[in-house]
Amino acid sequence: MRARDAGMTGCHTCGLLQRVPASGHAHCPRCLSPVHMRTPNSINMTWALLISAMAMYLPANIFPVMAVTSLGNTQSDTIMSGVIYFLTHGDWPLALIIFVASVLVPLLKMLALTYLLLSVQRKSPVRKRQRTKLYRVTELVGRWSMVDIFVVALMVALVQVGNLATIEPGIGAIAFASVVILTMIAAMRFDSRLIWDQ
Amino acid sequence: MKHPQQNDNTASELMACHECDALQRIPALPPGRVARCRSCGHVLLRNPKGGLDRPLALYTAALILLVLANAFPFLTLDISGREEITTLFGASVGLYRAGMGELAVVVLITSILGPALLIISCLYVLLSVRFNKPLPAVRPALSWVSYLEPWGMLDVFMLGVLVSFVKLAGMATIHIGPSLYAFVALILVGAAATANFEPHILWQRLGIPGKTHHAG
Incomplete structure (x- = not known):
């Protein structure tokens, strides 16, 4: 038995099970937040955010995330060149961490969301449990991609004007941060109960 | 009741x-x-085993550590005798000065504001429920918690510190400031606090307000 079949839903914020009017929208009597049978426009909103993230993924990888100027010459760093830097310096564990967090996770996250959206739109009846798990993992790991943004912030803060070297943040960092934030919100807007509605 | x-x-x-x-x-x-x-x-x-007392203690400790993590130098960079000291807040300031205000806001929210609001909201609700004192806006505060949680990224920030360490190691000497120790402790205590905090139990205790509830 599913809550929807009983005309009920659990509040998204506090979990209180309650009857929902035919419109599908109400206010939770316990936490006072809006309650919906299903997240409004879940599929459209998730697509919109996901496509925006995909659009930002390209500039995020092409443009430098930071530029190091030392003794007059400037060297620009993209996400990928950061990975290669660690690899060539024999620091493969760090190269792996950055590669997974900055390249693999955003990519897999966008692929996973695309698959989840398509499977829900095609009303796929199979592998509901696995797809729910995939969604859960997708929602959990996304935040780790922010690590490169923090690296840029710390390096910029530490290496400041007047020193032998200066570090400037690059436009790629903004694009990259948007990818992370957009995919995080996209995952939040996706209502995994839709997987089970077929 | x-x-x-x-x-x-x-x-x-x-x-x-x-x-x-x-x-x-x-x-x-x-x-x-x-x-x-x-x-x-x-x-x-x-x-969680510890009832309301354990998360209350852990969030109190987290709040103290959060203040300490922001009160002292976080990292000091030493390039041939010239020292650059940065605080946790300095990570946002640096981006802002470099003309990237948007990014500065993102870093500020994920490294300081988000965790601070989360810790304060949790403490506020725990105090109210634990001591049966109906404080104002307890419900909105507890609702906040679930929305804030994904945006506090202290653990991710710590990974960023480690990566920066290695990147700068060839360029300069880096000294760890007292705030970095507080920051590491904050991550550990914060994780323990989250593990001992179940919003649903607090919602059960708060119950449904009054008999006459109006939507809106």
């Missing part, structure tokens, strides 16, 4: 799984037990 700390079990409740909508009765959980959805395996309800 009042619960004078005698019963450590949660109340038996009919629940719908957040992730798959399966309707099921969750029995009263004794301390230390977890209830999972029988259709998708999602954790529906936890009853």
Whole structure:
């Protein structure tokens, strides 16, 4: 038995099970937040955010995330060149961490969301449990991609004007941060109960 | 209506799984037990062993550590005798000065504001429920918590510190400031606090306000 079949839903914020009017929208009597049978426009909103993230993924990888100027010459760093830097310096564990967090996770996250959206739109009846798990993992790991943004912030803060070297943040960092934030919100807007509605 | 700390079990409740909508009765959980959805395996309800006192203690410690993590130098960079000291807040300031205000806001929210609001909100609600004192806006504060949680990224920030360390190691000497130690402790204490904090139990204790509730 599913809550929807009983005309009920659990509040998204506090979990209180309650009857929902035919419109599908109400206010939770316990936490006072809006309650919906299903997240409004879940599929459209998730697509919109996901496509925006995909659009930002390209500039995020092409443009430098930071530029190091030392003794007059400037060297620009993209996400990928950061990975290669660690690899060539024999620091493969760090190269792996950055590669997974900055390249693999955003990519897999966008692929996973695309698959989840398509499977829900095609009303796929199979592998509901696995797809729910995939969604859960997708929602959990996304935040780790922010690590490169923090690296840029710390390096910029530490290496400041007047020193032998200066570090400037690059436009790629903004694009990259948007990818992370957009995919995080996209995952939040996706209502995994839709997987089970077929 | 009042619960004078005698019963450590949660109340038996009919629940719908957040992730798959399966309707099921969750029995009263004794301390230390977890209830999972029988259709998708999602954790529906936890009853952490320490009741309300343990998360209260841990969040208090977290608040103190958060202040310490922001009060002293975080890292000091030493390039041939010239020292550059930065605080945690300095990470945002640096980006702002470099003309990237948007990014500065993102870093500020994920490294300071988000965690601070989360810790304060949790403490506020815990104090109110633990001591049966109906404080104003307890419900909105507890609602906040679930929205804030993904945006506090102290652990991710710490990974960023490690990576920067290695990147700068060839260029200069880096000294660890007292705030970095507080920051590491904050991550550990914060993780323990989160593990001992179950919003659902607090919602059960808060109950449904009054008899006449109006939508809006």
